[in-house]
Each structure stands twice: as C-alpha cells, then as structure tokens.
Amino acid sequence: MLKRFSVSLEDSLLDIFDKHIEERRYSNRSEAVRDLIRGAFIQKEWESDKIVVGVINLVYDHHQHKLQDKVTLLQHDYHHLIVCTTHVHMDHHNCLEVIIVKGKGAEVRELADKLIPLRGIRDGNLTMTSTGEALR
Ligand code: NI
Numbered sequence: 001m002l003k004r005f006s007v008s009l010e011d012s013l014l015d016i017f018d019k020h021i022e023e024r025r026y027s028n029r030s031e032a033v034r035d036l037i038r039g040a041f042i043q044k045e046w047e048s049d050k051i052v053v054g055v056i057n058l059v060y061d062h063h064q065h066k067l068q069d070k071v072t073l074l075q076h077d078y079h080h081l082i083v084c085t086t087h088v089h090m091d092h093h094n095c096l097e098v099i100i101v102k103g104k105g106a107e108v109r110e111l112a113d114k115l116i117p118l119r120g121i122r123d124g125n126l127t128m129t130s131t132g133e134a135l136r
C-alpha cells in the first residue's frame with residue numbers, strides 16, 4: 001500500500017532534484033524519491049553483514065608482470081564469495097575480467113579493495129546491488 005507524505009525543500013535543492021529527475025527520465029518525483037531511499041538502504045546493507053550480490057569489473061594489461069597471477073590468487077583466497085568469473089580478451093593487450101560475487105557486504109568490499117588498486121589495473125569498479133529483501 002502506498003502512503004503519502006510531504007517534503008519541504010529549499011528552492012535550490014529542488015532545482016537540482018528536478019534536473020536529476022529530467023536526466024534520469026523519471027515520470028514523477030515520487031519514483032525518484034523511492035529510488036533514492038532504496039539506494040540509501042542498499043548502501044546500508046553493503047556496510048553490514050547482510051548477504052549481498054555484486055559485480056567487480058577489472059580491465060588490465062595481461063602483459064603486466066604477475067598481475068594475472070595476483071588476480072587469480074586473490075580470487076582463490078576469497079573463493080567462498082565468488083559465484084563466477086568471466087574473462088574477455090578485449091584486444092592484443094587488454095583483458096576484461098567480470099567477477100560476480102555474493103556474500104557479506106563488508107567482505108565483498110574487502111576483496112574489491114584488494115583487486116582494484118593492483119598495479120596494472122587500468123579500470124576497476126564494484127557495482128553493488130541487492131533485492132532489498134533485508135529491508136522488508
Ligand atoms: Ni585476456
């Protein structure tokens with residue numbers, strides 16, 4: 001069941017919010033507010049010991065000395081979190097490794113924080129998502 005509540009905002013903040021709504025093509029403010037609230041609570045789940053899912057993307061040059069070994073070793077250290085890993089040979093030098101993870105938010109973050117700063121990783125990020133189950 002949907003419930004209504006009213007919100008008071010400064011003009012300047014409302015302008016920023018309305019621009020956000022336009023950019024994201026929300027049909028109304030309520031949809032956008034719902035997404036912001038969900039986003040905030042999903043973030044909270046990620047900081048807790050709740051089970052979450054995520055994707056770690058790594059782009060790297062496989063010629064970088066021992067990088068591939070380090071990426072593999074770390075994944076074995078955290079094998080209990082890893083659902084699957086897909087490796088794409090992008091071109092002669094570059095590889096994309098997509099690691100799908102599931103586990104406690106803090107542990108998943110720990111693995112990503114060890115992989116992404118490795119020397120030779122050209123781009124790396126962790127996308128966090130959740131069913132929001134824990135919020136209900
Ligand atoms: Ni490759």
